[in-house]
Amino acid sequence: MINIEELSITFSTFHGKVHVLDKVSLSVNRREILAIVGESGSGKSVTAYSILGLLDKNAEISNGHIYFDEEDLTKLSPNKIQKYRGKRIGMVFQEPMSALHPTMRIGDQLVNVIKRHRKLSKKDAYPIMLDMLKDVHFDNPEDIAKKYPHQLSGGMRQRIVIALAMSGQPELLIADEPTTALDVTIQAEILNLIKELVQKHNTAVLLITHDLGVVKEVGDRVCVMYGGNIMESGSVDQIFESPRHPYTKALLSALPNHVDRSERLQEITGEIPDLKNRPEGCIFYSRCSEGKSTCTEKAPACMQVSEAHHVYCWEVHS
């Protein structure tokens, strides 16, 4: 479906060039939910934006390709990529309030998008819009269509955002932290909704989150990112049951979930190194508890530990 190969992205800023993504490779298949996890600033969103050509103006794809059904999206003109947006690739953002136009009725926002993707008149788009609202579990679509975003609750808004993203019947849905702003109970609903839509429309999903719980809940496969590199990828079970990368392990043990109340939590000391001067070797080395001298010399190569379970770590190599 989508296949990202060795993608590197650089931002030019006033301090110089920041290498935010470094040779990231991943792929998502139809009906599959790939979750990307990692802490703040690890490059999750940048990866997502790069697919749709929504990167900021100061970004540059310095290496790699993004294949979407054989077409390299990185090579497309802005006009061409626009044809993909919404139509073949849908996107859901984190903040449901700010993702909706505050002064436009819900119905109009949906109709605008449907009109465009299905080349319909406003009138013809209307019933389709109502269906879409029903799809995302609104029982009274007519009423909802007349409302403005601020008249809806966070969960409702997020469902609208999903409806918007699904309205072009995309083959790939990118969801960038779709539930971070929501309550746990509502989060559960939304995640279920996404799962349901995937089943129904055979959509592939790229789910970005930093909540390992969410990953576990809905993900099929996981990519763990750190500092613009993939650290480890594999099926949900592989990652949670037998994490191989020190970072993944540290991440899991920093969670208070299964720690006894009397125990201290595992901390990951230090910070992500300066992305301007990425170290020669492993990016996680400075915070790694298992690091050794080879780690500083060369970037770790991809290591397949079992089927579809890849780790980028020298420690695992040995």
Next chain:
Amino acid sequence: MNAILRIDQVSKKFGLFSALKGVSFELYEGETFGLVGESGSGKSTLANIIIGIHPPTEGNIFLRDQAFWEKDRYCYKTPGNIQIVFQDPQSSLDPRMNIRQIVTEPLIPLPESIRKEKSSHENLCALLQSVGLQEQHLERYPHEFSGGQRQRIAIARALITSPDILLLDEPTSALDVSVQAQVLNLLKDLQKKRNLTYLFISHNMAVVRYMSDRVGVLYKGDMVEIESERNIFTAPNHPYTKKLIASVPDIANGVV
């Protein structure tokens, strides 16, 4: 165990909307009381009433029988005995003040002598040390720190008056997992060292579970359940509590 803080039938209305509907419970000395509930259930409102930001519509707060509110006036006269740490470390520090100014701000209403003593350089250094910061950080500004460090600064600021009670309003929700671990560890250490009493507000069940001795569940302004940590997670009573616990996605299947 001694009840140090008593929340007595506290109700709060914003216009027609009832944010709190007669909430009562007690905080025992040295414990951590976890307060959970969905967004908008009134958790922060309760903390705000305790700390004196909003007056309660009804009810009162007592600290060892001393009432906090007289009508709409906050009359608790010991500034600094209760402190609060907010969720967002970014916006809880004034970007135009340096760390020294920020940390010593709670001392301003205190008597001259105490202020002098507490804001002495040695004292400040010791304080920073205790939250894992360094002396040289004193003259720096908030934007020069990471999220976890900022939350430490906020904690240091809360501690400078040597409070008995610390209200923690979602102190780690804005932080990454790795940083969250640091802050939670710090809070635990401090509690041990200083015999602090915590009111720990969060909607992250795992965190609440890890931190709290007892847990109260707020639902639409009502305290629907107060139980020990163990009971609430293993045998929730109220349907909302059940739903809450069920919706928490977790890395392990089954129980949280």
Next chain:
Amino acid sequence: MKQVIIKRLYLLIIVLLGVTFITFTMSHVIPGDPARMLVGQRASEETLQRVRENLGLDKPVWVQYLIYMKGLLRGDMGISIRTQQPVISDLIAFFPATFELAIFAFLIALGIGIPLGVLASIKQNTWVDHVSRIFSIGGVSIPVFWSGIVCILIFYSKLNWLPASGRLSIGLDISTRITGLYTIDSLLTGNFKVFADTIRHLILPATVLSYAQLATITRQVRSSMLEVLNQEYIRTARANGIAEWYLIIFYGLRNALIPTVTVVGLSFGALLGGAVVTETVFAWPGMGKYVVDSISFLDFPAIMGFTLIVVVGYMLINLMVDLLYMALDPQIRE
């Protein structure tokens, strides 16, 4: 909606009271005796005294104020000391001219300013942006008295394209007065010759006046467009495949206009009271000239009348801005 209007009206009264009181007291402590202006400088003391009494100028200021306010309730703004005619009739004579000029200037400014602002924002930091900024900064920076006379020299003296002064050519007449706005009245009465003449007279002063407005509008539109275009919902809409031009106009501009409305409304209010220089240069028979003359004559009733009308105009515009705001922004509507 109704509440907003009522609240505004009630505010209007408070503000009016305050403003009239300040103006009244201020204009009464000015050294200079209006009675003297009226009777001529060489008049004797008795004549002066008699005229003062007639005008009620011998009473304490607050009594005069009360008398004035009482008259105002009956719609009587007093008699102008200078023109010896009811202030209200003077204002009726002068206000429409100012209003017409202001409206035209405003329309020109909007017509150019909005597209220019949008263009500058989507081409931020390119030469388009720079040129539009220089152009619009020219508007706030070039003194009107200067650009006015230069326009007259070029378009009247040298090119002979447009008339230099007044609202209408002498000899032409607008017989029926309906609104007092010549453009509208002439259209209503089907007098196209007058209409064309009026427009010709309007072009220069309206353009000169609009130039200063243009800057405010362009800059406001540019900066709010920049802000709006950075919003998440624009990114969402873009990600949903909305076409770029549609996005800019129907998603972006629509919201960028909300803050613009306020700024523009306020500046229109200022226009009503502040076109004095333009009116002088183009011999435009508006209120600006009237008030300058009134002030130098210490004609209190006229000054008061002018102040009142500007304040009311300003408040009404504010009300309109609020209503527009509500129309544009559903969040405020509730």
Next chain:
Amino acid sequence: PKPVQQETPEAPAEANGNSNPKTITIAINADMGTLDPGVTMDNMAWKITYPTYERLVDFDGASTEVKPGVAKEWKVSEDGLTWTFYLEEGHKFADGTEVNAEAVKFSFERVLSLGQGPSDTYNVIGEVVVEDTYTVIFKLQNPFPPFLSTLAANYGGIVNPKVMEKEENGDLAQNYLAGNTAGSGVYQLEEWKKGQYIKLSLNPNVKTKPAFETVYFKLVADASGARLQLEKGDIDIAEGIQIDQIEQLKGKENITVIQEPSLFVDYVYVNSTKGNTALTNPKVRQAISYAVDYKVIVEQVMQGYATQMRGPIPDGLWGHDPSVFQYEYNVEKAKALLQEAGVDKLDLTLLYSDRFPNWEQEALIMQANLADIGITLNLNKVAYATMREMLDKGDFDLAMGVWSPDYADPFMFMNYWFDSNNHGLAGNRAFYLNKEVDNLVREAATISEQAKRIELYNKAQSIVVEEAPYIYLYQRDFVLPISKGLKGFVYNPMLEGIYNLAEMSK
């Protein structure tokens, strides 16, 4: 030659207005207030009222003498108290009513009972008696030699008694007349577009039709605008053109510049009793009079369109004394006088406003001039209304001033300027006090024999020139650019800014 109008087919009608020989367009630079002849003291309004009303007598052509107006002849009693006027028949108001003795009586009584500015002049009138339809008698309370001349002034206009039908709450139709005319003059007010123009049309009952049937007074506040319009031929007369621009206009083919001596004088009040104490010393005042460079002012500021004054009564008015002493620019003498007066450092203020553009230049020149003799002159520019208030109170050391007579009698200068009863704005703005001068001018005001009066005034003049309570700067020339085709305009120094519209043509 200017190919003016026909350039654009739909050329504005204002161009037609000008090429039309029956229409005249005059650019004025300020709108006017009330048009009621019994109220207005405003020269601007007089432009309208003078041709729309008639008076018993009128100024004769360019002369300051009067000629018959409505009155065909008149006589005055020996004691100067009773004036009898015989009216000419056939003068009619615009509505057809005949002008008769009743109308005259009505008009003068109206002025008196309105009690506004114009009434001041006629306060001497004890009674107006209608002898018969065409004879009216004025009984004065005391002899007042200039009386006849005052009747030719604007406020002597005869108002149609029918206006009383328009009276509102006892205002003697003041409100109506503010915006309408009701006179028997050649013209009547047809339309007044506030801030734009005033249109006069013919009085239908006029005996001889003038060349212009329509007169427009067009408001063009900005003098540059007026000038451009005159150059293009859109208007016939442009008022208010800066003196500095006249030279340029003279060169234009389609423009004539009228230049006549006027009775309009520019002078400086030297506060002789209420200002700086040094100024009470005539020597100091003289020193100041010597210090001013009259030549520069006349030749540069006024571009030569003025003559240095000689004595208070201007040349052209009877009573002017060509032999009276005239100060000249003499720094040495000025310094010497100051020394004599024992003054070596003096700080004075000069009060003026933006009313006349040349004031500032003159102020700057005087500042420089006085600096040369060691006097610091601080310029105090205030609003005109404020200036008048300060003048009235004597709150200044020196102040710029202008004066022009309302009627043709040295009384307008000598009695107003020097009589200590007139201290303040009324006329004696220098707050000059000299008993002898008081007596001289007061006596001159009560006797009717002109030669005797001249003698008394001459005596007074030599004193006041010597004592220098005023700096007698210059007498202005009347300068008016008009379009070349315009004929018949006669300037009368008593009617500054008023046009003999009925005699003009093009």
Next chain:
Amino acid sequence: MDAQLEIKAESLAGKKQKSLLWYKIKKNPMTILGFSLIFILAALALFAPWITSYDPIKINMAERFQPPSASHWFGTDEVGRDIFTRVIYGARLSLGASITIVVVAGLIGSVIGAIAGYFGNWVDQIIMRIMDMLLAFPTLVLAMVLAATLGPNLINAMLAISIVKIPVYVRLARGEALSIKKKLYVVAAKTFRVNDFYIIIRHIIPNTITPVIIQITLDLGDTILLVATLGFLGLGARPPAPEWGTMISTGFKHMLEQWWYATFPGLAVFIASSGFNLIGDGLRDILDPKSAR
């Protein structure tokens, strides 16, 4: 026992801010242009006595109305003073007056606005109603009436303009205060029970200062024009002091013959006003956190 967190980078602090600022300024050629214009004007004003040998005040009737030439770059005026000299000396007055006006209005306005926004309720109501009045007041009437009351001189004109300008800052500061008072650091300060004035002075005002400064620079252009307009209406500086507006006002009457008289001071107004506007626009782009990156 605690993890020792490394401070991000030692050098980050002030240097980072400065270099960022510089970087942004460099990216903004218009701002540089604005700064240069003002800098040149200020330098001319400051070093006027060394730049020109003429006296700005002393009259010289022999040189009256000379057109621009090598000896008089901008020509001379109606009493023979060198206009170039008067323009550069005039910069002292005109710029000085405008800056004073705006800074005074900005200071007073932001304090009042901070108070209104912070306290809200009736304090806010009263203040904002008064501001409504001031805003509704026709600027010119206020200025002229004030000038007529107190005398038409520069100080009173300045006072009038300051008063007129205040509401803008009050609104701005109030808006900021409304959002700042909801910031957690203010809420926190309240929980320490420090008093309200401390909060206003330490938290609210310092944090409103950036938009106020931007507004001040933008307003400067406008104010120069307003001062000039009042000068044009005869309410400016006292003669013989050189002030642009007054010069334009006098020169305006000579526009047809002595075009240079009004044109050069007009040009000076234009340059100063554009300069400040460019700076203001630039600052808005530069200091606005949203335009970061």
